[in-house]
Amino acid sequence: MTVDHVRGVVVDIEEPKTVNTQYGESDLCEVTIRPDRRSGEPTTVTLWGKWTENAEVIETGMEIAVYNPDEREYQGEQQYSVGGDATLVVQPDFLVDVTDIRAWVQCPRMYYLRKLDGADHAYPLVKGTVVHEVFGDLLRGRDLDTAIEEQVDAAGLDIGLLGREADEVAGDVRDHASAIQGWLRQGTLTETDGAATAADNSERDFSPAESEWRSEMTLISERFGMKGRADAVRRGMPVELKTGKNTKREPRFQDKIQATAYALMLGERAAGAGSAVEAAPDTGTLLYTKNAAVDRNEESGDLSPAKEFSIGSGLLNYVVRTRNAIAAMEYDSGVPTGYEANAKCEYCFEQDTCMAVSGRLDQESKAGTVGRAVPDEELDYFESFYTAIEAERRAVHREYAKLWEQTPEERADNDRALIDLEPIGRTELDGGRWELRATGTGAVSKIREGNLVLASDGDPVTGNAELARVERLGNEAPRASDSGNGNAVAEEIVVTADEPLDLRRLDVYPSELTTDRLQNALHDAVLLQSPEQKDVLFGRREPEFNAVEETFIDNNEAQNEAVQLAVGAEDFALVHGPPGTGKTYTLARMVRALVEGSKTPSERASGERSDPRDGGDRVLLSAFTNRAVDNLLEALEDQGYTDIVRVGTESGVREDMQKYRLETSGDPGECAGRLQNAQVVAATTATCGGSTLQTQDFDTAVVDEAGQLTEPGTLAATTLADRFVLVGDHQQLPPVVQSEDETLSTSLFERLIDAHPDAGVMLDRQYRMAQHIQAFASREFYDGQLRPATGEVAAQRLDDLDGVSTSRLPEGLRDRVAFVDPGGSQVGNTNPTEADRIAEIVASYRSAGVPADDIGVIAPYRAQVAEISKRLPDVTVDTVDRFQGSSKEVIVISFVATGTLDSPIFEDYRRINVALTRAKKALVLVGDGDALATDEVYGRMVEWARG
DNA sequence: TCTCTGCGTAGAGGA
Numbered sequence: 001m002t003v004d005h006v007r008g009v010v011v012d013i014e015e016p017k018t019v020n021t022q023y024g025e026s027d028l029c030e031v032t033i034r035p036d037r038r039s040g041e042p043t044t045v046t047l048w049g050k051w052t053e054n055a056e057v058i059e060t061g062m063e064i065a066v067y068n069p070d071e072r073e074y075q076g077e078q079q080y081s082v083g084g085d086a087t088l089v090v091q092p093d094f095l096v097d098v099t100d101i102r103a104w105v106q107c108p109r110m111y112y113l114r115k116l117d118g119a120d121h122a123y124p125l126v127k128g129t130v131v132h133e134v135f136g137d138l139l140r141g142r143d144l145d146t147a148i149e150e151q152v153d154a155a156g157l158d159i160g161l162l163g164r165e166a167d168e169v170a171g172d173v174r175d176h177a178s179a180i181q182g183w184l185r186q187g188t189l190t191e192t193d194g195a196a197t198a199a200d201n202s203e204r205d206f207s208p209a210e211s212e213w214r215s216e217m218t219l220i221s222e223r224f225g226m227k228g229r230a231d232a233v234r235r236g237m238p239v240e241l242k243t244g245k246n247t248k249r250e251p252r253f254q255d256k257i258q259a260t261a262y263a264l265m266l267g268e269r270a271a272g273a274g275s276a277v278e279a280a281p282d283t284g285t286l287l288y289t290k291n292a293a294v295d296r297n298e299e300s301g302d303l304s305p306a307k308e309f310s311i312g313s314g315l316l317n318y319v320v321r322t323r324n325a326i327a328a329m330e331y332d333s334g335v336p337t338g339y340e341a342n343a344k345c346e347y348c349f350e351q352d353t354c355m356a357v358s359g360r361l362d363q364e365s366k367a368g369t370v371g372r373a374v375p376d377e378e379l380d381y382f383e384s385f386y387t388a389i390e391a392e393r394r395a396v397h398r399e400y401a402k403l404w405e406q407t408p409e410e411r412a413d414n415d416r417a418l419i420d421l422e423p424i425g426r427t428e429l430d431g432g433r434w435e436l437r438a439t440g441t442g443a444v445s446k447i448r449e450g451n452l453v454l455a456s457d458g459d460p461v462t463g464n465a466e467l468a469r470v471e472r473l474g475n476e477a478p479r480a481s482d483s484g485n486g487n488a489v490a491e492e493i494v495v496t497a498d499e500p501l502d503l504r505r506l507d508v509y510p511s512e513l514t515t516d517r518l519q520n521a522l523h524d525a526v527l528l529q530s531p532e533q534k535d536v537l538f539g540r541r542e543p544e545f546n547a548v549e550e551t552f553i554d555n556n557e558a559q560n561e562a563v564q565l566a567v568g569a570e571d572f573a574l575v576h577g578p579p580g581t582g583k584t585y586t587l588a589r590m591v592r593a594l595v596e597g598s599k600t601p602s603e604r605a606s607g608e609r610s611d612p613r614d615g616g617d618r619v620l621l622s623a624f625t626n627r628a629v630d631n632l633l634e635a636l637e638d639q640g641y642t643d644i645v646r647v648g649t650e651s652g653v654r655e656d657m658q659k660y661r662l663e664t665s666g667d668p669g670e671c672a673g674r675l676q677n678a679q680v681v682a683a684t685t686a687t688c689g690g691s692t693l694q695t696q697d698f699d700t701a702v703v704d705e706a707g708q709l710t711e712p713g714t715l716a717a718t719t720l721a722d723r724f725v726l727v728g729d730h731q732q733l734p735p736v737v738q739s740e741d742e743t744l745s746t747s748l749f750e751r752l753i754d755a756h757p758d759a760g761v762m763l764d765r766q767y768r769m770a771q772h773i774q775a776f777a778s779r780e781f782y783d784g785q786l787r788p789a790t791g792e793v794a795a796q797r798l799d800d801l802d803g804v805s806t807s808r809l810p811e812g813l814r815d816r817v818a819f820v821d822p823g824g825s826q827v828g829n830t831n832p833t834e835a836d837r838i839a840e841i842v843a844s845y846r847s848a849g850v851p852a853d854d855i856g857v858i859a860p861y862r863a864q865v866a867e868i869s870k871r872l873p874d875v876t877v878d879t880v881d882r883f884q885g886s887s888k889e890v891i892v893i894s895f896v897a898t899g900t901l902d903s904p905i906f907e908d909y910r911r912i913n914v915a916l917t918r919a920k921k922a923l924v925l926v927g928d929g930d931a932l933a934t935d936e937v938y939g940r941m942v943e944w945a946r947g
Numbered sequence: 948t949c950t951c952t953g954c955g956t957a958g959a960g961g962a
Binding site for chain 2: 097098099102119122123124125126127128129130131132216218227228229231241242243244245258346347348349350446448451452454467469509511513514516517624625626627648649650651652664684685686687689690708733736738829860861862879880881882903904905906907908911
């Protein structure tokens with residue numbers, strides 16, 4: 001029997017050796033694996049020829065897979081060898097980007113520098129991007145002039161930030177685009193059978209046949225652990241557009257490698273279970289548009305920018321071996337050592353960065369080093385965070401595995417996808433995008449409106465798949481066919497995408513963007529910040545403050561002190577804001593004080609005031625979520641401050657804050673000017689880590705909800721400013737971290753507040769909860785220091801609401817805090833009996849006159865949230881995590897668990913702190929009293945609630 | 948094995 005592949009964990013590797021075979025001398029290396037699909041008997045895999053190069057980087061413990069192996073039985077044992085048509089894949093679960101393979105081929109150092117340093121804002125990049133967009137438009141049959149005009153307009157902000165003019169860029173783009181168009185016409189001519197003439201191929205009727213061309217194809221390979229996006233595919237063959245100059249006759253090697261990688265993945269799609277190498281297209285095309293642009297201007301002969309090259313098994317396997325080298329190097333996810341370089345450094349444009357990074361990290365490098373190494377504690381810090389971020393990257397890679405799960409059980413368990421959708425239509429939108437519609441089954445998934453998803457015709461890996469944005473996940477009335485079971489709700493699903501397809505499945509698109517930005521923030525903070533700025537981060541110096549006498553808020557001492565501290569801070573200030581303490585109001589007041597203040601803290605301390613337009617701080621306002629950023633803007637607006645620019649995506653920014661949103665398209669000077677002249681810039685931390693805001697700097701960064709941010713996440717904002725203010729509550733939810741690594745789960749806010757308690761102020765008066773509701777949280781989480789701000793706050797009750805009478809409530813719900821044990825039992829992550837009871841409880845409050853809008857239901861699991869929502873369509877029902885930051889008059893909490901509390905969700909007590917402190921006037925806990933009593937803290941909570 | 952938001956995706960070029 002032959003198998004299409006073997007896969008397993010490496011348990012032993014022999015030294016490579018050279019042997020004589022019937023074909024002459026050959027290298028071989030024997031690797032022993034413990035296969036994961038067999039009984040666990042060790043199996044020998046022999047690597048032949050060039051595959052032995054990979055043997056040098058393979059370590060025991062790594063996983064390898066061999067496709068189409070030569071198989072033979074030797075002394076009763078199955079043996080496999082990699083040579084001929086077989087392919088070796090090292091660490092198949094580590095997904096390597098095609099552009100990373102390209103970088104590695106240039107120089108392995110380049111691969112690491114890209115990862116650490118991120119992209120800079122450079123004209124060739126912006127121009128290249130615009131040309132690529134125009135290329136895509138031409139393939140979609142659009143008119144050249146319109147395409148250029150629109151795409152240059154779309155890049156307005158980037159062009160403006162580089163100080164360029166639209167006309168100038170349009171001219172440059174036209175040179176490239178004309179070359180493409182000329183070549184496209186030429187191609188159409190030679191391939192159109194006889195009849196066509198040059199005249200027939202006028203601009204007007206030129207339109208590449210749909211079947212022949214496919215632009216911008218997303219490719220994800222399970223088999224090769226590789227992903228990327230091809231510029232275009234023509235008759236199944238990859239076409240890559242290069243806007244750089246290449247004066248050589250031959251295509252550049254790294255460009256060939258890039259196109260070959262796409263060819264390999266196209267081969268995998270074509271091959272089915274067969275050999276991807278054999279099925280791969282045999283030709284690749286590289287379009288060097290600058291050559292043609294130069295030729296045209298010089299009126300020299302060759303107008304064709306295209307260089308074709310043949311793709312053979314040698315090149316395809318080289319791509320796989322390079323990919324393997326990267327995956328193996330990433331196995332221990334260590335900081336690059338500096339020894340990776342194997343290219344010529346002499347002409348390298350990254351030489352300066354390369355030497356600087358090596359110098360800072362105290363490494364040797366072939367290119368040499370500059371600068372002094374950062375202190376040991378910083379090296380340790382860098383290393384531990386680098387490793388932790390890479391562990392997060394691994395977690396993202398594991399999410400990709402969901403894309404190729406195929407068994408019905410796996411698919412049913414997959415809450416990262418919406419499957420079995422029924423396509424109901426598509427519409428072409430302005431600008432060439434498509435709106436795709438389908439009806440869904442109402443299944444529970446992580447996918448939400450606004451998310452970026454992979455939309456497909458049913459199979460996201462081998463089928464037709466496109467990145468898409470979820471526009472609507474609306475519920476409709478149940479379809480007639482669903483009326484029997486009563487709980488399946490058909491929903492209309494609307495997405496937008498670049499290309500049309502039959503919408504049958506949506507998958508969460510696992511993006512490494514966050515990990516990339518965290519890595520960049522770490523690099524910027526440790527390797528680029530000045531030693532003085534880093535002193536306070538590494539505990540070498542206490543943060544300094546100037547005394548500020550001015551009163552900013554006159555009815556709340558702690559709030560006033562917080563603003564004074566922030567205004568007087570030379571390095572940083574910390575504001576600890578427990579639930580309902582007016583954190584957002586204080587923050588807005590603080591931002592106004594910073595903006596109005598004079599330039600230096602010492603000047604501020606002496607009370608001098610200069611013209612706010614040129615004297616005040618330039619402030620960066622940031623938070624982890626778009627919602628938190630928009631809440632801050634709302635508070636600023638409420639206080640009459642509107643000199644704000646909000647940077648972010650259209651789908652991320654709340655409707656009423658769109659008026660502040662920075663337009664990224666339009667007149668370059670206007671776009672850039674708006675950003676550059678803004679006194680207050682607001683954006684999520686992820687956006688702060690992006691290239692747009694990297695062009696900006698600020699006097700003060702103010703970061704809200706800082707307790708929810710990882711340390712590098714916070715640094716993405718703080719590295720853009722001279723000093724920073726962190727506002728948050730480390731007794732509420734910590735950052736969400738997917739990997740086991742604990743390094744990222746403590747926020748910078750928490751670390752600094754522990755290390756420098758004097759640099760922080762705790763807001764201790766809360767304006768939200770009745771006395772009895774806040775009592776438990778105050779005692780358990782805030783040392784009893786959290787108090788109601790006024791007697792009115794303390795004494796508030798439901799009867800205060802118009803038309804509400806608690807006398808109409810059942811006995812057990814009349815107290816401000818109640819506990820209900822409905823019986824029932826946990827089913828998966830739901831508890832239907834509890835959901836029923838919660839629906840009854842909510843109905844009681846409704847009968848007593850409480851509007852639906854004043855009631856909120858909180859559950860630990862999404863599945864239970866869905867269960868309750870079905871019964872209460874008019875009431876806000878959500879997870880604890882998503883309820884953080886808001887509040888309701890009445891809160892009902894579902895605990896789901898029965899018997900024991902063994903789910904990890906109950907381990908972090910901060911989650912219950914958040915849930916309990918959402919209520920203003922009434923709080924009902926619904927759960928299994930016995931299960932809750934098994935834990936000390938939950939036990940005390942039940943005691944308190946039973947009152 | 949539970950919580951989950953971000954980001955125009957990835958790639959755009961320089962010598």
